[in-house]
Amino acid sequence: MKLKTFIAMGLLSMFGLGGCNAQQKDNTAKQELSYTMDKNAQRHSYFLLTITKGCSFRALLNDIPIKEHFAGWSFDGELFLNQYIVKSGIQKLKIEFYPVKGYEENSFDDEKPIYLEVRKYIKGDTPELLDYDTISINPIPKIEKGTTHYVYETEFHANVPYNIPILDECVRLDTISNIEELAKEKYNELKILYEKRKYAQFLQEFDISKQRIAVANYYREGRMEKENKWVIDAMKEAYKKVAPIENYKMQFYGNGKLVTLIDKTDSLATFRLDDRGDSFWPVTFYLGMCRGSDKLEILFE
Structure with missing residues (x-):
């Protein structure tokens, strides 16, 4: 089976504001990223x-x-x-x-x-x-x-x-006894959204990470929507299924505040778009949990 190579580092980004301190009013509500920006400082x-x-x-x-x-x-x-x-x-x-x-x-x-x-x-x-x-x-x-x-x-x-104090607002995951169960549950939740073709909801799960990327990379308004459309169009054209979430091991990053599941065989992301053909597309992301919450969400990709 061949690895799809045109994107191997995860999903590209989408413009908007997302973050840990948000309250979702409905299934399509945007989240707000907590950050500060000095508009007069040099953008290195x-x-x-x-x-x-x-x-x-x-x-x-x-x-x-x-x-x-x-x-x-x-x-x-x-x-x-x-x-x-x-x-x-x-x-x-x-x-x-x-x-x-x-x-x-x-x-x-x-x-x-x-x-x-x-x-x-x-x-x-x-x-x-x-x-x-x-x-x-x-x-x-x-x-x-x-x-x-x-x-x-x-x-x-x-x-x-x-x-962007995003990790400052998170708890250590490597101290949570059922973290593996919670991580697999989140992965399967994403799998269901994708396979039911609920692409808007699927992409919404990446909001926090994407908005952090937009801020850090100084993206102009509209750039991430274009990137996002290109990525989801490529996904929809090539893949309808997600591989089973199995044969994985947990890896902690961000000083214990991020977790991801990787395949034991090839060490690539466990979440992979795969129609059981001759190629697959690994989607890399890292889950975190904000203080006061019991839910994992995608914070980095």
Whole structure:
């Protein structure tokens, strides 16, 4: 079965305002995101330039996965970081490096197998390609050939004009005894919405995350509606079913305040659009629970 590759990091985003302190009046009510924005401050955008040869990796910012690369010998690209930055200050970057599957003996067999660079762009949601400053981070020491697992951790300071206290408003999920039951219940609830073609309600479940992304990425009004329409049209055209929620394991992120279910076999998202054909589309999201609530909701994707 082939992985649908045109979107592997989760759903794209939709414009609106959503958040933990909302009260739903009906099934179509929008939620409100709690955040502040300094309209006079510079809108910085942060990227992580990542170049690897002969290794796989998982990158996390502030204990939230931003990219997983476990297919192929190399990776070369910029990862947009803003949607994982909730306020100005110290940002914690962690990269877990692994051998390439099937080439374990030769992994890290290069003079410079890994290069990382944090870049700060000056111009909001349309940064100029050459208009950036490089932020100094700790160098990566040479990784010995045959290493089975290497973890690199560093910090950098970010200045953003917004403050989104979304995780401050959440409880630790890894202390809740029935969290697995609650997570699976939420996954199946989403599965039912999608398979009953209640696409508006299905997308509404992503409101909080999407509005957080809109704020952090300085989206102009209307941009997310366009992205959202493209994504749901692609889904509806290709997939009518969601794979059974099974053969999974729980993973906690966000310092215990986020949970997701991943497949035990391939480590991809358990929630996957799948018509039992030759391809599937994994939809990655992270659930959280606001204080005073007993419900899980999608906070990151």
